[in-house]
Amino acid sequence: xxxxxxxxxxxxxxxxxxxxxxxxxxxxxxxxxxxxxxxxxxxxxxxxxxxxxxxxxxxxxxxxxxxxxxxxxxxxxxxxxxxxxxxxxxxxxxxxxxxxxxxxxxxxxxxxxxxxxxxxxxxxxxxxxxxxxxxxxxxxxxxxxxxxxxxxxxxxxxxxxxxxxxxxxxxxxxxxxxxxxxxxxxxxxxxxxxxxxxxxxxxxxxxxxxxxxxxxxxxxxxxxxxxxxxxxxx
Numbered sequence: 001x002x003x004x005x006x007x008x009x010x011x012x013x014x015x016x017x018x019x020x021x022x023x024x025x026x027x028x029x030x031x032x033x034x035x036x037x038x039x040x041x042x043x044x045x046x047x048x049x050x051x052x053x054x055x056x057x058x059x060x061x062x063x064x065x066x067x068x069x070x071x072x073x074x075x076x077x078x079x080x081x082x083x084x085x086x087x088x089x090x091x092x093x094x095x096x097x098x099x100x101x102x103x104x105x106x107x108x109x110x111x112x113x114x115x116x117x118x119x120x121x122x123x124x125x126x127x128x129x130x131x132x133x134x135x136x137x138x139x140x141x142x143x144x145x146x147x148x149x150x151x152x153x154x155x156x157x158x159x160x161x162x163x164x165x166x167x168x169x170x171x172x173x174x175x176x177x178x179x180x181x182x183x184x185x186x187x188x189x190x191x192x193x194x195x196x197x198x199x200x201x202x203x204x205x206x207x208x209x210x211x212x213x214x215x216x217x218x219x220x221x222x223x224x225x226x227x228x229x230x231x232x233x234x
Contacts, residue, residue: 020188063087105132
């Protein structure tokens, strides 16, 4: 398919004047966050009640389901047994290696993101994640650049429809601008991640707007001058 001419009828998130200063309305989210925390407490109580062995089995299956769902977002259908084998090995429950390097890479990235959520998110870490996801340096039959930002001249787009009648749903920043855009984003993420800001504890009985909860990497509206809608296309 020939490269599409970028069309910016819709304002993408990276084009917003306030990018990357994502914010949210703390008062509007507080009730749902309180409910989520209440459900989290109930879940932890149930996990403790069923015992360590059964809880470990639940954890294993949650990892497997997460890996399968993550791949499905990109239209990939992974081998279930290969995913289970990789998850078991990562959790120290099996010694046999997995024969699918792509599956191993996905599970490894998930584990690093989950266990190392308080670690700094920087260019090197992102590039190592990408290298793990494409261990052979290919995506399908196409060779791709791994371990670095893209540098191709044609636009990166999300496109649907038949050839000649394609619909462009999204156009990413030009390759020449990616490094600068990522530098802005990573600096903002580091500044606003929870380890740098202590949120007010919430309880399910807290009145609306009495606290300013924080969402990972996104500051409450009262802490930011400009507002960028978090549900806009990135």
